Amino acid sequence: MKTGNMMSLVMLACFLAPSVRAMDGMAGQSQMGQMETHDMSGMDMSGMDMSDMSDMDDMDMPEMSHPAARNVRPAPQQVRQKTPRIVHKAVDAPAPRVDIGHHMHGMDMGRWFHGVLDEFEGRYQTGGRSSLRWDGEAWYGGDYNRLWLKSEGTMTKGRVRDGDQELLYSRAISTYFNLQGGVRLDLDSGPARAWGAVGVEGLALYQFEVQATGYFSDRGVAGRFEGSYDILLTNRLILQPQVELNLYSRADPRRQVGSGLADIDTGLRLRYEVWRKMAPYVAVTYDSPLTQGRHMARKRGERASEARFTFGIRSWF
Amino acid sequence: MALPGTGRATSPTPSALPPLEMELHVTRRKVHVAGRRGEGYCVNGQMPGPVLRWQEGREVCIHVHNHMDEPTSLHWHGIRLPSDQDGVPGLSFAGIPAGGKFTYSFPVLQSGTYWYHSHMGHQESAGLYGALIIDPAGESPLPTADRDHTILLSDWSDVSAEQIVANLKMQDDYYNFRQRSMASLPEESRRAGGLLPALKSRLQWSRMRMSATDISDVSGVIYTYLMNGESPAQGWSGLFRPGERVCLRVINAAAMTLFDVRIPGLEMQVVEADGNPVVPVPVDEFRIAPGETYVVMVTPQEARPYTIFAQSEDRTGHARGTLTPRLGLLGDVPPMDPRPVRGMVDMGMAMPMMAGMKNMAGMAMPPVLQRTPADEIDDPGPPPLNVENQNIAAHPVERVGSPGDGLEGTGRRVLAYSDLVALRPPPDQRPPSREIILHLTGNMERYIWGFNGRKYSESGPIHLARGERVRFTVINDTMMEHPLHLHGLWSELENGADDQHRPLKHTVISQPGSRMSVLVTADAPGVWAYHCHLMYHMQTGMFREVVIS
Structure with missing residues (x-):
């Protein structure tokens, strides 16, 4: 017992004088007894099974007025030994599927609309080949069902490539992951392509943000993996390594896409969260076609890859 | 508005008096708090609303006028009344429509300090x-006091609640700027006793995809903590004369903040908890969760100002007031305590420490807490790990003896639930016939909360038979405190006291990773709300209906 309690017992001697009298007056008339004397419209006490209260007869009523006079902890032998019956009625079984129209009921069924522009950046390169890159997503919906819109692309010298827009239905399937399905449209300065898309998105072990999506069309299949991780230098200064990989089963020379592991886009961004929704950053980014795509780029006489100094703003609403 | 004074009734019985009539007008207007403008709600032009004073045994008749273009309601927190007067829209009544009026009318059958919202x-x-104060019909069970002050604590932000919830749905740590970072690693290593243990702890938390620094979902980053509506710069002031016994009625009306309250230099006697008198407990500090009320007595001897310091649990801010012999004096504000850090106990993963501890059941229930077994236990089993739940407390422990995270080892005497000893025996001393086990669950990442892995909209009511005596055993699988409020019924806290000394409460904190139980007599028919009183936990699913018929 805490010393506080011991002291309280002593204090009680002085404090209790009036209340002990009050309680004597109540002896035998518990609070419940008092309540019965009032007409409580709608609160019916008669249903209470008083027969179970026979235990109260055994109580030492005078002692009740002096709680401090003895230990308030129950003696070990007071606890009856019996084996309870275990049931699994699930007292709060799932609600019926019908909407019962309760005002409160819908309060946890809100829908939200958010968008995040993870990358909105200028990638500096000599020779006028600097480019503007964006990568973001927006969603609307509730806890389980959401509609996602993803968009990314890179604009260099007025030409957009790697332009990828996706419209996905997203369904929460586990604690940290969502299953997503929909369409992907490659819309940019190159020829347009349409794909079906199925993927997962979520938070992996050790708090890695990951997205893995498979695409299919009459041009074969493709895949994309994206991952990022936030390293908190301080609570506002955050270093984020990020990577995106694309795979294609078949080459698409008109879109300058090779087969196999087609390209990588990666960056190391250092952002400062001025406030949560607005964080300017500096970064080193690197993007490059890989394997067959690399050969295709070389044939065209392009510099295949370069690490570039980048600055941008991460924002969301 | 008829507000009776503090004097005792002179007529023979208060019930013979005509009903106490009150007119309350609810409006919305721009308010200025700590230099920032926001939209606030007022009762009779005030925010917080006026202190209502009722009388035990006398009927009240409260006419609430809604002057806004939105529906409203008033709920009488902790009051035993017919369920259609409880003021929960959709459960107990239809709400008070825009521009409409509703008259609450019921007999007052209890006394003590409560509140309405x-x-x-x-x-x-x-x-x-x-605040809502009910004078007792007979002699007061509390020690007589020379002065009586009401202290209503709250949190205020100019960011709208809708916006706060929306932000938390997008990023659960939106308001937490006290996370572990590279910069805090040296300090953590020092505390953990080396770099390796510090890193190991980080890996553990990171593997679980949870955060040890998750104390309050909404912090002092946007909150100004108020005492009687006053921001801490100046704070509220209450007068005393040296040597007087001052009664402080402390109410936590905050949306999301647990406060740790102390008055440096003064010992407090806790004499009432949630409206019910308790054997006085001398303490230096107590934690009060949203929904709870405590009445403490202090006897300041010196003619100097005493600071009432109420720091938020996450230590990102404080509410402040002053007990002063004359107006205009301000006391020193103590420094904030170190902020709590969640540990494995909070995750419900307290490993058996003591050798020779054979069975797990024995560990979960230390000998001090003996419970009369019920005839039947309704056990849903461990909650599922699903979209709405991210953790299972494998080894929940009794924590009624702990004052709470951040309050152990402060060197101060801090109130724990096990210190509460009821002054009056509870009205019903039958053993429970049924035990209902409920798990508090949540997914911080998606910001969904609930019971047994389900939010409110996906769950049916808890049915109780009228007159039934049940035990609610609450296992907290989350790593946060949840102040659970059961409307219309008393929750008799099983805190180690015997049958006749268990305190009656209306709001009970379930500590993270803990197992806690209350006894409930289902004596009031109707539909009652049972929910976490952290507003955004309630609104994102930690809410149940209890139907008594």
Whole structure:
């Protein structure tokens, strides 16, 4: 017992004088007894099974007025030994599927609309080949069902490539992951392509943000993996390594896409969260076609890859 | 508005008096708090609303006028009344429509310190609350005091509640700027006793995809903590004369903040908890969760100002007031305590420490807490790990003896639930016939909360038979405190006291990773709300209906 309690017992001697009298007056008339004397419209006490209260007869009523006079902890032998019956009625079984129209009921069924522009950046390169890159997503919906819109692309010298827009239905399937399905449209300065898309998105072990999506069309299949991780230098200064990989089963020379592991886009961004929704950053980014795509780029006489100094703003609403 | 004074009734019985009539007008207007403008709700032009004073045994008849273009409601927190007067829109009544009026009318059958607040939408988190004090019909069970002050604590932000919830749905740590970082690693290593243990702890938390620094979902980053509506710069002031016994009625009306309250230099006697008198407990500090009320007695001897310091649990801010011999004096504000850090106990993963501890059941229930077994236990089993739940407390422990995270080892005497000893025996001393086990669950990442892995909209009511005596055993699988409020019924806290000394409460904190139980007599028919009183936990699913028929 805490010393506080011991002291309280002593204090009680002085404090209790009036209340002990009050309680004597109540002896035998518990609070419940008092309540019965009032007409409580709608609160019916008669249903209470008083027969179970026979235990109260055994109580030492005078002692009740002096709680401090003895230990308030129950003696070990007071606890009856019996084996309870275990049931699994699930007292709060799932609600019926019908909407019962309760005002409160819908309060946890809100829908939200958010968008995040993870990358909105200028990638500096000599020779006028600097480019503007964006990568973001927006969603609307509730806890389980959401509609996602993803968009990314890179604009260099007025030409957009790697332009990828996706419209996905997203369904929460586990604690940290969502299953997503929909369409992907490659819309940019190159020829347009349409794909079906199925993927997962979520938070992996050790708090890695990951997205893995498979695409299919009459041009074969493709895949994309994206991952990022936030390293908190301080609570506002955050270093984020990020990577995106694309795979294609078949080459698409008109879109300058090779087969196999087609390209990588990666960056190391250092952002400062001025406030949560607005964080300017500096970064080193690197993007490059890989394997067959690399050969295709070389044939065209392009510099295949370069690490570039980048600055941008991460924002969301 | 008829507000009776503090004097005792002179007529023979209060019930013979005509009903106490009150007119309350609810409005919404721009308010200025700590230099920032926001939209606030007022009762009779005030935010917080006026202190209502009722009388035990006398009927009240409260006419609430809604002057707004939105529906509203008033809920009488902790009051035993017919369920259609409880003021929960959709459960107990239809709400008070825009421009409409509703008359609450019921007999007052209890005394003590309570409060009232809106149960409609986000109105409570924007200021629609006030204190409610009920004078006893007979002699007061509390020690006589020379002065009586009401201290209503709350949190205020100019960011709308809708916006706060939306932000938390997008990023659960939106308001937490006290996370572990590279910069805090040296300090952590020092505390953990080396770099390796510090890193190991980080890996553990990171593997679980949870955060040890998750104390309050909404912090002092946007909150100004108020005492009787006053921001801490100046704070509220209450007068005393040296040597007087001062009664402080402390109410936590905050949306999301647990406060740790102390008055440096003064010992406090806790004499009432949630409206019910308790054997006085001398303490230096106590934690009060949203919904709870405590009455403490202090006897300041020196003619100097005493600071009432109420720091938020996450230590990102404080509410402040002053007990002063004359107006205009301000006391020193103590430094904030170190902020708590969640540990494995909070995750419900306290490993058996003591050798020779053979069975797990024995560990979960230390000998001090003996419970009369019920005839039947309704056990849903461990909650599922699903979209709505991210953790299972494998080894929940009794924590009624702990004052709470951040309050152990402060060197101060801090109130624990096990210190509460009821002054009056509870009205019903039958053993429970049924035990209902409930798990508190949540997914911080998606910001969904609930019971047994389900939010409110996906769950049916808890049915109790009228007159039934049940035990609610609450296992907290989350790593946060949840102050659970059961409307219309007393929760008799099984805190180690015997049958006749268990305290009656209306709001009970379930500590993270803990197992806690209350006894409930289902004596009031109707539909009652049972929910976490952290507003945004309630609104994102930690809410149940209890139906008594």
